[in-house]
Amino acid sequence: MIRTRNSWQIMADTIFALIMRELRSRYGNGRLGYFWALAVPAAQAAVMVLIFSSIGRKSLTGVPVALFMLVSLLPFKMFFKTLTQVSGAIDANAGLLSYRQVVALDPVIARVLLEFFHFILVAFILFSGLGWLGVDVLPDRFLELLLACILLALLANGCGLVVCSVALYWDSVNKVISVLMTPMMLFSGVFFAASMIPEQYWHLIAWNPVFHALELMRDAWFRSYATPAGSWEYLIMAVVLSNSLGLMLYWRNRERFILS
Amino acid sequence: MIGFENVSKYYPTRNGRSYVFREINAEIPTDKSIGILGPNGAGKSTLIRMIGGADMPSAGRIYSDVNISWPLGLQGGVQGNMSGRENARFVARIHGYRDTREIEERVADFAEIGKYFDEPMKNYSSGMRSRVTFGITMAFDFNFDVLLIDELTAVGDAAFKKKSEQVLKQKYASSTLIMVNHSVDQLRQFCDAGLVVYDKNIRYFDDISDAVNEYKRLYGV
Incomplete structure (x- = not known):
C-alpha cells in the first residue's frame, strides 16, 4: 500500500527518483566518466603549474600554484557544468513530465543537487591527493567556504532557470554559453586573484558574481589571502536576483515546458 | 466526479x-x-x-x-533512453515505494519481452512499448x-x-x-x-x- 504523502514528500521522492535515474544514465556504463571528472581538472591545474614554474613562480599570493588553481578551477567548472546541465534538464526528462508527481522544476533541482555532490566528491578526492603530495590543503574557515560554494550553486540554479526559459524561444542559447565559457574563465579570475592585478582594472571583472564567489572562497581557504574585492552582499544579491528572475520566467512558461 | x-x-x-x-x-x-x-x-x-x-x-x-x-498511452509516460526496468523503477519511486524490485519483476512478468526489458525503450517496437506501459500500471496496487x-x-x-x-x-x-x-x-x-x-x-x-x-x-x- 502506498503511504499518504504531503506535497514536500512527493517532491522529495520525485527528486530522489530523478537523481537515481540521472546517476545511472551518466555513470551506468562503466566508471570512465568519473575518471575524466578527476583527470581533466587535475591536468588543467598541472598545466598552470608548469606555466607558472617556467617563469619561476612557485606560489601565488603565498599559496602553492596547484592549490591556488584547483581552488578556483573546481568551483568554476561546477558553475558552468551546472548551468549547461540545468539548461538541458527539462528536455532530457520530458517523457517523465506526464506523471502528475513530476513538475518541470524537479529535473532542474535534481541536476543542481547532483552537480553539487559531484563537485564536493571530486574536490575531496583531488585535495586529498594534493595533501598526500605534501601540500597544506586544509581550508582556514571551512563554513565560510561551504557557504560560498552553496551560493555559487544557487547562482547556477538561478541562471540555469533563466537559460531554460530562453531556450524555449531560442535553441542556440546553449552554444552561446559554451562559447562564453572560455572568456568567462578570464573574467571570473580563475587564474589570478584580485590582489594580483592593479586596482584600476578591477571594474572589468567585479561585475561578475562568479568572480566574487571565487574571491570569497580564496579568502576563506587561504590564511595568507584577504580579498580586497570579493563581496558577500553582491554575491547574495546576484543569487536572489537570478533565482527570482529564473522562477518568474519558469512560472510564466510552465505550460510550454510540457509541450516541448 | x-x-x-x-x-x-x-x-x-x-x-x-x-x-x-x-x-x-x-x-x-x-x-x-x-x-x-x-x-x-x-x-x-x-x-x-x-x-x-x-x-x-x-x-x-x-x-x-x-x-x-496518469494517462496510459503510447506517447509520454516513459523516457526513451531509459530501459523498461528503469522506467518501472522510476514510476515506483515517484509513487513513494522504497523497495522497487518486486514491482520491476511484476512488470517484467506482465510485459513478457525477455531481455529487451533491460534495453532502452527507444529501441522498442510499438507493441513492446505498450506492453511495458501497460505492465507498469498493472503491476502497482495503486487502486x-x-x-x-x-x-x-x-x-x-x-x-x-x-x-x-x-x-x-x-x-x-x-x-x-x-x-x-x-x-x-x-x-x-x-x-x-x-x-x-x-x-x-x-x-x-x-x-x-x-x-x-x-x-x-x-x-x-
Missing part, C-alpha cells in the same frame, strides 16, 4: 492562439466508465492528458475528489478510482490484446475507465457512458449508444 471550471486550452501558433477547448463548464460523474468520442485533432488526447495532470489548462481549472491515474486510457490497446498482437483486456476487467473491477479509442466497438465493450468532443467543448451522455449516435450525427460518419 471530475469538474471543469471555465477550462480553456489553446496553443500558440503562427496565426495567434489556436483554441482546442473554450470555456468548458461541466461536471462528469466517475461511477461509470466513459468513452471519449471525436475525430482526429478534436482534442481527445489533450482532454485526457489534462484530466490526468500531464498537461494543464491554459485557463480555468479541473478539480476532482477521486484518485485518477485508482479512475483509469485514463489513451488508445493503449490499439496495438499489440491478439494474445496481448486479450491478456490486457482480461487484466483490465479483473484488476480494475473496482475502478472505472475514461478511454479514448477509435474503435467504436471497443468503446461499447468497455464503457457505459460517452463524452463527445464537439465545437471546442464536451457533451456528456449517460448512455454510450446515445453518445455514438450524437457523434455520428455531428460529424456525419
Whole structure:
C-alpha cells in the first residue's frame, strides 16, 4: 500500500527518483566518466603549474600554484557544468513530465543537487591527493567556504532557470554559453586573484558574481589571502536576483515546458 | 466526479492562439466508465492528458475528489533512453515505494519481452512499448478510482490484446475507465457512458449508444 504523502514528500521522492535515474544514465556504463571528472581538472591545474614554474613562480599570493588553481578551477567548472546541465534538464526528462508527481522544476533541482555532490566528491578526492603530495590543503574557515560554494550553486540554479526559459524561444542559447565559457574563465579570475592585478582594472571583472564567489572562497581557504574585492552582499544579491528572475520566467512558461 | 471550471486550452501558433477547448463548464460523474468520442485533432488526447495532470489548462481549472491515474498511452509516460526496468523503477519511486524490485519483476512478468526489458525503450517496437506501459500500471496496487486510457490497446498482437483486456476487467473491477479509442466497438465493450468532443467543448451522455449516435450525427460518419 502506498503511504499518504504531503506535497514536500512527493517532491522529495520525485527528486530522489530523478537523481537515481540521472546517476545511472551518466555513470551506468562503466566508471570512465568519473575518471575524466578527476583527470581533466587535475591536468588543467598541472598545466598552470608548469606555466607558472617556467617563469619561476612557485606560489601565488603565498599559496602553492596547484592549490591556488584547483581552488578556483573546481568551483568554476561546477558553475558552468551546472548551468549547461540545468539548461538541458527539462528536455532530457520530458517523457517523465506526464506523471502528475513530476513538475518541470524537479529535473532542474535534481541536476543542481547532483552537480553539487559531484563537485564536493571530486574536490575531496583531488585535495586529498594534493595533501598526500605534501601540500597544506586544509581550508582556514571551512563554513565560510561551504557557504560560498552553496551560493555559487544557487547562482547556477538561478541562471540555469533563466537559460531554460530562453531556450524555449531560442535553441542556440546553449552554444552561446559554451562559447562564453572560455572568456568567462578570464573574467571570473580563475587564474589570478584580485590582489594580483592593479586596482584600476578591477571594474572589468567585479561585475561578475562568479568572480566574487571565487574571491570569497580564496579568502576563506587561504590564511595568507584577504580579498580586497570579493563581496558577500553582491554575491547574495546576484543569487536572489537570478533565482527570482529564473522562477518568474519558469512560472510564466510552465505550460510550454510540457509541450516541448 | 471530475469538474471543469471555465477550462480553456489553446496553443500558440503562427496565426495567434489556436483554441482546442473554450470555456468548458461541466461536471462528469466517475461511477461509470466513459468513452471519449471525436475525430482526429478534436482534442481527445489533450482532454485526457489534462484530466490526468500531464498537461494543464491554459485557463480555468479541473478539480476532482477521486484518485485518477496518469494517462496510459503510447506517447509520454516513459523516457526513451531509459530501459523498461528503469522506467518501472522510476514510476515506483515517484509513487513513494522504497523497495522497487518486486514491482520491476511484476512488470517484467506482465510485459513478457525477455531481455529487451533491460534495453532502452527507444529501441522498442510499438507493441513492446505498450506492453511495458501497460505492465507498469498493472503491476502497482495503486487502486485508482479512475483509469485514463489513451488508445493503449490499439496495438499489440491478439494474445496481448486479450491478456490486457482480461487484466483490465479483473484488476480494475473496482475502478472505472475514461478511454479514448477509435474503435467504436471497443468503446461499447468497455464503457457505459460517452463524452463527445464537439465545437471546442464536451457533451456528456449517460448512455454510450446515445453518445455514438450524437457523434455520428455531428460529424456525419
